[in-house]
Amino acid sequence: xxxxxxxxxxxxxxxxxxxxxxxxxxxxxxxxxxxxxxxxxxxxxxxxxxxxxxxxxxxxxxxxxxxxxxxxxxxxxxxxxxxxxxxxxxxxxxxxxxxxxxxxxxxxxxxxxxxxxxxxxxxxxxxxxxxxxxxxxxxxxxxxxxxxxxxxxxxxxxxxxxxxxxxxxxxxxxxxxxxxxxxxxxxxxxxxxxxxxxxxxxxxxxxxxxxxxxxxxxxxxxxxxxxxxxxxxxxxxxxxxxxxxxxxxxxxxxxxxxxxxxxxxxxxxxxxxxxxxxxxxxxxxxxxxxxxxxxxxxxxxxxxxxxxxxxxxxxxxxxxxxxxxxxxxxxxxxxxxxxxxxxxxxxxxxxxxxxxxxxxxxxxxxxxxxxxxxxxxxxxxxxxxxxxxxxxxxxxxxxxxxxxxxxxxxxxxxxxxxxxxxxxxxxxxxxxxxxxxxxxxxxxxxxxxxxxxxxxxxxxxxxxxxxxxxxxxxxxxxxxxxxxxxxxxxxxxxxxxxxxxxxxxxxxxxxxxxxxxxxxxxxxxxxxxxxxxxxxxxxxxxxxxxxxxxxxxxxx
Numbered sequence: 001x002x003x004x005x006x007x008x009x010x011x012x013x014x015x016x017x018x019x020x021x022x023x024x025x026x027x028x029x030x031x032x033x034x035x036x037x038x039x040x041x042x043x044x045x046x047x048x049x050x051x052x053x054x055x056x057x058x059x060x061x062x063x064x065x066x067x068x069x070x071x072x073x074x075x076x077x078x079x080x081x082x083x084x085x086x087x088x089x090x091x092x093x094x095x096x097x098x099x100x101x102x103x104x105x106x107x108x109x110x111x112x113x114x115x116x117x118x119x120x121x122x123x124x125x126x127x128x129x130x131x132x133x134x135x136x137x138x139x140x141x142x143x144x145x146x147x148x149x150x151x152x153x154x155x156x157x158x159x160x161x162x163x164x165x166x167x168x169x170x171x172x173x174x175x176x177x178x179x180x181x182x183x184x185x186x187x188x189x190x191x192x193x194x195x196x197x198x199x200x201x202x203x204x205x206x207x208x209x210x211x212x213x214x215x216x217x218x219x220x221x222x223x224x225x226x227x228x229x230x231x232x233x234x235x236x237x238x239x240x241x242x243x244x245x246x247x248x249x250x251x252x253x254x255x256x257x258x259x260x261x262x263x264x265x266x267x268x269x270x271x272x273x274x275x276x277x278x279x280x281x282x283x284x285x286x287x288x289x290x291x292x293x294x295x296x297x298x299x300x301x302x303x304x305x306x307x308x309x310x311x312x313x314x315x316x317x318x319x320x321x322x323x324x325x326x327x328x329x330x331x332x333x334x335x336x337x338x339x340x341x342x343x344x345x346x347x348x349x350x351x352x353x354x355x356x357x358x359x360x361x362x363x364x365x366x367x368x369x370x371x372x373x374x375x376x377x378x379x380x381x382x383x384x385x386x387x388x389x390x391x392x393x394x395x396x397x398x399x400x401x402x403x404x405x406x407x408x409x410x411x412x413x414x415x416x417x418x419x420x421x422x423x424x425x426x427x428x429x430x431x432x433x434x435x436x437x438x439x440x441x442x443x444x445x446x447x448x449x450x451x452x453x454x455x456x457x458x459x460x461x462x463x464x465x466x467x468x469x470x471x472x473x474x475x476x477x478x479x480x481x482x483x484x485x486x487x488x489x490x491x492x493x494x495x496x497x498x499x500x501x502x503x504x505x506x507x508x509x510x511x512x513x514x515x516x517x518x519x520x521x522x523x524x525x526x527x528x529x530x531x532x533x534x535x536x537x538x539x540x541x542x543x544x545x546x547x548x549x550x551x552x553x554x555x556x
Contacts, residue, residue, distance in 0.1 A: 035052070
């Protein structure tokens with residue numbers, strides 16, 4: 001690939017969730033060879049890079065975010081040769097490849113954790129993780145029968161699990177901010193720090209273009225692990241500035257060391273953080289010049305379809321990130337949140353991580369949701385900075401709500417006793433061909449089994465890629481047109497200048513030679529003069545209908 005410095009500043013990065021993108025074997029689970037065979041579709045869309053969610057060796061208790069071997073591919077997805085083929089093909093197509101890294105926790109089946117369970121309290125093996133004595137009644141084993149603190153797991157239930165010691169007696173407790181199968185590392189341990197530097201080197205030497213860092217704000221915990229009661233609805237940190245498990249100052253030195261390592265590689269590589277940190281002024285600390293290159297803008301993702309709120313978060317993002325010399329990022333959907341064609345039809349949407357299901361009190365209108373989603377996407381893609389897309393959003397896929405309880409696999413569903421449906425609805429395998437088994441998710445011909453690890457709704461045939469390709473007005477062609485115009489007019493590198501107006505439901509700005517107008521309200525508004533480059537929906541005679549965004553070539 002040609003070297004381009006700071007390519008991440010304006011990149012459109014397409015997230016691939018490997019289990020749900022393309023299945024080359026017919027076992028119902030997507031894999032690396034399936035992704036390789038479909039990379040042309042991502043390149044033709046107009047993306048600049050691909051982000052791969054985890055494909056490492058894992059027992060798959062949390063869809064691969066429980067890693068048992070950080071430097072090998074799980075046989076479910078292929079092997080290292082499969083990865084090398086994917087990387088080579090992506091680079092041939094001009095696509096960079098970012099891989100997920102999960103440093104907050106490992107799998108409970110990681111050799112280190114197995115060694116910790118076999119070792120004694122106070123041992124070097126246990127020091128790699130957060131083992132602590134319990135509180136409460138001290139038993140014959142010398143440790144209490146109550147967890148060391150009151151922390152709750154993001155997935156529901158206590159964040160501590162008590163182990164059985166080698167002699168069969170109840171013993172210490174270990175911390176897992178997520179599932180019991182995901183014990184947290186102790187990042188004050190130099191062995192942990194050195195281990196992950198080696199993991200970074202392994203993939204960098206293999207040729208990856210960067211890393212997306214899972215739970216980037218959670219690695220360091222407050223000294224003493226004090227009790228903490230989160231605000232209602234909190235899950236991954238949010239605006240809980242004093243939460244002892246999130247956004248601790250010590251994380252910054254970790255990323256400074258990672259940045260020093262990554263900066264030694266050419267062509268340039270990128271570090272992208274998943275940091276649920278508010279406000280934006282605090283989030284900007286993660287992307288100072290000697291730390292991460294980018295962090296996801298979750299405050300933007302969670303902003304409702306409201307003109308004043310959108311303008312405020314855009315201004316705040318550009319000011320905060322620009323203040324430290326970093327690019328702003330924009331994102332509307334990913335594997336952890338309700339897909340935005342559904343989310344924008346819910347007022348208000350449920351809290352992050354709760355999900356939707358058959359018994360939810362929410363009843364989204366798919367027509368309204370898709371119209372708003374298309375308008376929101378077109379607005380987002382015109383903003384200066386880098387944009388992230390989640391697989392299937394270019395097809396307009398809604399959240400899948402009617403997944404049977406027995407088919408759900410997100411640990412959140414089990415750990416909350418079904419009170420939270422979790423994230424499965426965003427992770428259903430995507431449809432490629434309307435009339436094929438598994439809607440083309442699996443291999444063609446005799447190898448097709450029609451299997452998919454999460455059930456696909458029959459209504460998704462109407463969203464299949466083959467039915468949208470080349471069809472004017474389809475969501476797929478909208479994305480293609482928008483990404484082509486974004487590139488042609490340099491919008492990612494542009495400078496936003498708001499335009500005056502007295503309609504509180506309209507957002508209008510200029511970037512270079514393009515005027516962007518988003519009608520966030522319900523009533524039509526006048527269409528400004530200029531050549532229409534892209535519109536999120538049909539335009540009326542001289543007007544922009546409600547929930548519609550348009551890009552115009554500015555008339556001098």
